[in-house]
Amino acid sequence: MAQNRYDAIVIGAGMSGLAAGIRLAQFGKRVVVLEKHALWGGLNSFYKRGGRRYDTGLHALTNFVPKGTKSTPLAKLLRQLRISYDELNLHEQTWSRVCLGDITLRFANQFGLLAEDVAAAFPAEKDAFARLVDEVRTFDAFDAEAPVRSARAEIRRFLRDPLLIEALLVPICWYGSAREDDIDWDQFVILFRSLFLEGFARPAGGIKPFLDLLLARYRAEGGELRTRAGVERILFDAHSAARGVRLEDGTELESDCVLSSAGYPETMALAGRPTTEADVGRLSFVEIVHVLDRTSAALGNDATITFFTTQREFGWRRPETLVDTHTGVICCSDNYATHDPQRDGVLRITSLANYDLWCALDEAPYRAAKVAAESAILDAAAAFAFDPRPHRIASDMFTPRTLRHYTGHIGGTVYGSPHKRRDGRSGVKNLHLIGTDQGLLGIVGSMLSGVSMANRHALMETRANQLS
Numbered sequence: 302m303a304q305n306r307y308d309a310i311v312i313g314a315g316m317s318g319l320a321a322g323i324r325l326a327q328f329g330k331r332v333v334v335l336e337k338h339a340l341w342g343g344l345n346s347f348y349k350r351g352g353r354r355y356d357t358g359l360h361a362l363t364n365f366v367p368k369g370t371k372s373t374p375l376a377k378l379l380r381q382l383r384i385s386y387d388e389l390n391l392h393e394q395t396w397s398r399v400c401l402g403d404i405t406l407r408f409a410n411q412f413g414l415l416a417e418d419v420a421a422a423f424p425a426e427k428d429a430f431a432r433l434v435d436e437v438r439t440f441d442a443f444d445a446e447a448p449v450r451s452a453r454a455e456i457r458r459f460l461r462d463p464l465l466i467e468a469l470l471v472p473i474c475w476y477g478s479a480r481e482d483d484i485d486w487d488q489f490v491i492l493f494r495s496l497f498l499e500g501f502a503r504p505a506g507g508i509k510p511f512l513d514l515l516l517a518r519y520r521a522e523g524g525e526l527r528t529r530a531g532v533e534r535i536l537f538d539a540h541s542a543a544r545g546v547r548l549e550d551g552t553e554l555e556s557d558c559v560l561s562s563a564g565y566p567e568t569m570a571l572a573g574r575p576t577t578e579a580d581v582g583r584l585s586f587v588e589i590v591h592v593l594d595r596t597s598a599a600l601g602n603d604a605t606i607t608f609f610t611t612q613r614e615f616g617w618r619r620p621e622t623l624v625d626t627h628t629g630v631i632c633c634s635d636n637y638a639t640h641d642p643q644r645d646g647v648l649r650i651t652s653l654a655n656y657d658l659w660c661a662l663d664e665a666p667y668r669a670a671k672v673a674a675e676s677a678i679l680d681a682a683a684a685f686a687f688d689p690r691p692h693r694i695a696s697d698m699f700t701p702r703t704l705r706h707y708t709g710h711i712g713g714t715v716y717g718s719p720h721k722r723r724d725g726r727s728g729v730k731n732l733h734l735i736g737t738d739q740g741l742l743g744i745v746g747s748m749l750s751g752v753s754m755a756n757r758h759a760l761m762e763t764r765a766n767q768l769s
């Protein structure tokens with residue numbers, strides 16, 4: 302095979318790209334993963350500042366199940382990537398909660414806690430909630446041909462109390478809705494299972510050891526990773542089928558199979574194909590991280606993750622101001638079970654943000670806006686956890702502008718386009734979507750997307766041959 306010719310080219314070394322790469326390399330495919338930046342991991346990466354390593358976003362590895370639990374997304378993922386459960390070195394959450402005005406619902410890695418709190422706060426909804434949970438357990442959420450349905454409309458078939466509906470939507474939208482004020486029903490089902498029926502854990506040491514593990518697997522299978530290798534455009538043959546990519550340095554790589562994790566509108570831009578404004582998500586975030594001189598528990602907060610909204614109506618939409626402090630997620634990453642008594646306290650707070658407003662600012666007003674936004678967010682979040690400012694050792698903050706710069710996502714989106722392409726089809730022959738805009742997101746979700754799209758679009762023939 303010519304040096305620049307591959308069985309598959311993967312755009313992006315985020316979670317989906319790395320998982321797709323491992324899967325393809327495992328089947329003997331000559332595969333290259335191309336990453337625009339110097340580091341891999343995409344939205345879930347890491348960096349160093351002031352001698353300290355920060356995770357870019359890690360709150361939780363969702364879909365936690367105890368070792369040996371079969372037929373769950375995490376078990377399936379590990380099996381397909383031939384990674385052992387013990388290698389993840391997972392530490393479980395203490396417990397988490399949703400705070401909606403004066404209502405609090407706790408949940409943990411045992412589903413009973415949420416069921417108890419729902420029954421206590423909404424006794425009239427106890428049976429209806431149990432019926433909703435039954436539906437979530439049995440619904441086929443992976444039917445790529447099923448029509449898109451509104452989760453709000455579906456939940457209303459079961460629940461009557463608008464406060465309970467809002468309370469359930471808060472964590473679920475925060476961990477995966479690209480749609481304003483709603484979420485697709487199938488995604489609601491997937492996220493309900495991964496947050497409430499399964500649970501949260503954190504790989505020991507954060508995201509870097511997890512990424513090291515993926516990279517080691519990929520390289521052990523013979524996969525090639527090129528960093529600082531931004532794809533400038535997709536190349537086509539005479540029949541308008543993708544035949545490879547041109548990199549920003551002018552290098553051309555050839556393949557009849559290109560898998561892109563860049564996002565749908567971003568991939569179409571690389572292919573020179575038009576998209577509409579409706580294809581671009583409107584939701585972006587700011588996130589603050591504070592490293593503390595004592596643990597979160599010592600400051601009175603035992604919860605691992607707190608999803609809050611100060612209003613009884615949630616309002617999951619792009620704010621008309623730089624940030625929206627009425628809702629947010631507070632993650633105390635030191636509140637995972639660990640045997641390290643010397644650990645620092647770490648507090649992360651994520652808020653909704655307006656991409657256009659942040660990007661319109663010049664440098665000096667941008668810096669001033671960061672200071673003002675941080676202060677407003679910390680004031681709002683203090684009511685649900687604690688004020689980290691007196692205990693700050695170090696801190697950092699990212700905005701939608703940072704997200705755009707480091708991931709290339711138009712609009713600084715985290716959950717991508719509101720219109721997912723469940724079958725991975727891009728509309729261009731030989732060019733397929735993986736990751737966020739295929740419809741599965743989060744760490745486990747996007748990796749499953751990479752694996753399942755590699756299976757579907759690049760390995761069908763190989764696997765059929767192996768089985769026959």
Ligand SMILES: Cc1cc2nc3c(=O)[nH]c(=O)nc-3n(C[C@H](O)[C@H](O)[C@H](O)COP(=O)(O)OP(=O)(O)OC[C@H]3O[C@@H](n4cnc5c(N)ncnc54)[C@H](O)[C@@H]3O)c2cc1C
Nearest residue numbers: 313315316317337343344358360361531532736737743744
């Ligand atoms: C602040 C924050 C916190 C989060 N916390 C969690 C969490 O706790 N738990 C969880 O499960 N999920 C979390 N997520 C979500 C999770 O990170 C994402 O859903 C997931 O990582 C998406 O992976 P992906 O592979 O689909 O896309 P991405 O991570 O976006 O990867 C795409 C990659 O493609 C590269 N790329 C783009 N264009 C090009 C190009 N032209 N050429 C080459 N490379 C290109 C990008 O640089 C990027 O590396 C969080 C996200 C954020 C932003």
